Amino acid sequence: MKIEIKNVSKKFKNNLVLDKVNLTFTTGHIYGLKGRNGSGKSVFLKILAGLYIPSEGEVLFDNKKFNPKKEYPPNMRALIENPTFFANMTGYENLKLLAKIQGKISDKEILEALELVNLISEKDKKYNKYSLGMKQKLGIAQVFMENPEILILDEVFNGLEENTVLKLKDYLKEIKKEKIIIITSHQKEDLELLCDKIYFFDNGVVKDEE
Amino acid sequence: MKNKLKNLKGQINDIGNFVGFKRIGIVIFLTFLSVIPNVYSTSSPNIWNSLFELGINHVHIIFLIAIISYNVICMAEATKNSNFLIRYAGYKNYLKDQIKKILIIIFLVFIFSLFFEILLHIIFRGWDFNFLDIKIYEMPIIVYLLFYYLRFYLFLSLIIILIYFLYQIGGKILAYIVLLLVIFSFSLDIYTKTVNSLFEIPLLLTNYFQFVNYSNFFLEITASFLQFYILIGIMFLLKYILMNKKENIL
Structure with missing residues (x-):
C-alpha cells in the first residue's frame, strides 16, 4: 500500500492551515508527525481519513483517488483528537x-x-x-x-500510564511490517524511538526531519 | 422472515443506543400523553372515526414531528464522528444507514400512537368497531383510513428526512429553524374549500394532514401523488447539494 499526498492545501476562510503538502507513506513503516498545537497535524490527519476535503491537491491510495463523499479509503482506522x-x-x-x-x-x-x-x-x-x-x-x-491496514493515531499516548505506553510501542513495532502507521505526539522521545521517519509541521508547511 | 425480524430487532437496539434507551421510554410515554386529548375530544364512540380524528389532530401531529425530529438530530450528532464515519464504505452509505434507522423510529412512534389511541378508546369509549356505517367517498371508512395513514406515514417520513438532510447540510440551527417553520405552518388556516379540479388542489403540506373535501377520491389520490413528488424532488435536491458541496464531512 502506498499513500501519496500531492500538493494538498487546506484553507478555513482566509486561514491557510496546510500549504502544498507533499508526502508519501508506504507499508512497513511507522511515521511520526511533530509540531506544536495548531500547526496543522490534526487537519492533515482528517484529510487523510477522508473527513476533511482538501482545498487543493489530492490524496492517492495505491494511485487511486477517493471521493470521501462516496467512498472512504479502505481498511483505515483512526483516533483523531478526542x-x-x-x-x-x-x-x-x-x-x-x-x-x-x-x-x-x-x-x-x-x-x-x-x-x-x-x-x-x-x-x-x-x-x-x-x-x-x-x-x-x-x-x-x-x-x-x-x-x-492503515492506522492513524493522533496523540495516541496522551493520558496513558507507562506500562500501557510500553506495551503499545512494542505492539506497534510488531505489527508495522504489514501496515502504515501514522502517529502524532508531543513527546519527542516517543516519536524518535518508534518512528522510521518523522515529519515536522510548522504553520502548515511540512519539513522532512529525518 | 425470522432473519428480517432479527435484523429489525438489531436496528431498534442500535437506535436505542444512539438516542438512549431512557429517552426512547420518554418518547413512548409522550406519545401516550399526546393521544389522550384526542380520546376525550372525539365526537364519536366509533373506533375508526376516533382514529381518523387522531390523524387530523394538529396538536398530535406537531408533537410527532417535533419529538421525532429532535431524536433524529440527537442520533445524527452522536454518530457524526470519525469512529463511526470511516467504518462505512462511504459517506453515502452512512446516510443510507441513518435513513433506514430514521424510518424505523418514525414507524415505531406512529404504530405506538395508533396502538394507544385504540387502547384508550376501548377503555374510555367502548367497543364500537363497526366500519360499515361511516362512509367517505361512498366507501367504508376503513378503506379511506388505510389510504390516509399510508399517506400520513410517507409524508411524515419525508418531512423528517428533509429536516435530517438540512441538519447535515447546515447544522443544528438550520434544522431547528425549519422544524419551527413546519410546526408554525400547522397553525395556518384549514383548507375548507371543496376541490373540484387539479387547479384547485392545495399546495401547502399541512393540508395533507387534515380532511380536505375533494369532489372524488381519484382527485385526492392525484393531489397526494403530486405533493409526494414535490417532496421527493426537494429531498433529491437536498441530497444532491449534500453530496456535492465542497465542504468537510465532520
Missing part, C-alpha cells in the same frame, strides 16, 4: 456497536483489543464512569480491533 463514544453504554458495548457496522470481527477480537490496551478489567463499566486515560484506551482499542 474520540466520541456513547456515555450510557459500557466500553465493551461501545466497541461492539462500532464492530457491527462492518460485521468483520467477533467478540474475541474486541476482547483482545481491550486486553491490549489494559482495559479488559474495566470493559463492563459505563463510558461516563471512565477516566480520561480509560477513554483514550477505548479510542485506541477501536483502532486496533479490526486489524486495519
Whole structure:
C-alpha cells in the first residue's frame, strides 16, 4: 500500500492551515508527525481519513483517488483528537456497536483489543464512569480491533500510564511490517524511538526531519 | 422472515443506543400523553372515526414531528464522528444507514400512537368497531383510513428526512429553524374549500394532514401523488447539494 499526498492545501476562510503538502507513506513503516498545537497535524490527519476535503491537491491510495463523499479509503482506522463514544453504554458495548457496522470481527477480537490496551478489567463499566486515560484506551482499542491496514493515531499516548505506553510501542513495532502507521505526539522521545521517519509541521508547511 | 425480524430487532437496539434507551421510554410515554386529548375530544364512540380524528389532530401531529425530529438530530450528532464515519464504505452509505434507522423510529412512534389511541378508546369509549356505517367517498371508512395513514406515514417520513438532510447540510440551527417553520405552518388556516379540479388542489403540506373535501377520491389520490413528488424532488435536491458541496464531512 502506498499513500501519496500531492500538493494538498487546506484553507478555513482566509486561514491557510496546510500549504502544498507533499508526502508519501508506504507499508512497513511507522511515521511520526511533530509540531506544536495548531500547526496543522490534526487537519492533515482528517484529510487523510477522508473527513476533511482538501482545498487543493489530492490524496492517492495505491494511485487511486477517493471521493470521501462516496467512498472512504479502505481498511483505515483512526483516533483523531478526542474520540466520541456513547456515555450510557459500557466500553465493551461501545466497541461492539462500532464492530457491527462492518460485521468483520467477533467478540474475541474486541476482547483482545481491550486486553491490549489494559482495559479488559474495566470493559463492563459505563463510558461516563471512565477516566480520561480509560477513554483514550477505548479510542485506541477501536483502532486496533479490526486489524486495519492503515492506522492513524493522533496523540495516541496522551493520558496513558507507562506500562500501557510500553506495551503499545512494542505492539506497534510488531505489527508495522504489514501496515502504515501514522502517529502524532508531543513527546519527542516517543516519536524518535518508534518512528522510521518523522515529519515536522510548522504553520502548515511540512519539513522532512529525518 | 425470522432473519428480517432479527435484523429489525438489531436496528431498534442500535437506535436505542444512539438516542438512549431512557429517552426512547420518554418518547413512548409522550406519545401516550399526546393521544389522550384526542380520546376525550372525539365526537364519536366509533373506533375508526376516533382514529381518523387522531390523524387530523394538529396538536398530535406537531408533537410527532417535533419529538421525532429532535431524536433524529440527537442520533445524527452522536454518530457524526470519525469512529463511526470511516467504518462505512462511504459517506453515502452512512446516510443510507441513518435513513433506514430514521424510518424505523418514525414507524415505531406512529404504530405506538395508533396502538394507544385504540387502547384508550376501548377503555374510555367502548367497543364500537363497526366500519360499515361511516362512509367517505361512498366507501367504508376503513378503506379511506388505510389510504390516509399510508399517506400520513410517507409524508411524515419525508418531512423528517428533509429536516435530517438540512441538519447535515447546515447544522443544528438550520434544522431547528425549519422544524419551527413546519410546526408554525400547522397553525395556518384549514383548507375548507371543496376541490373540484387539479387547479384547485392545495399546495401547502399541512393540508395533507387534515380532511380536505375533494369532489372524488381519484382527485385526492392525484393531489397526494403530486405533493409526494414535490417532496421527493426537494429531498433529491437536498441530497444532491449534500453530496456535492465542497465542504468537510465532520
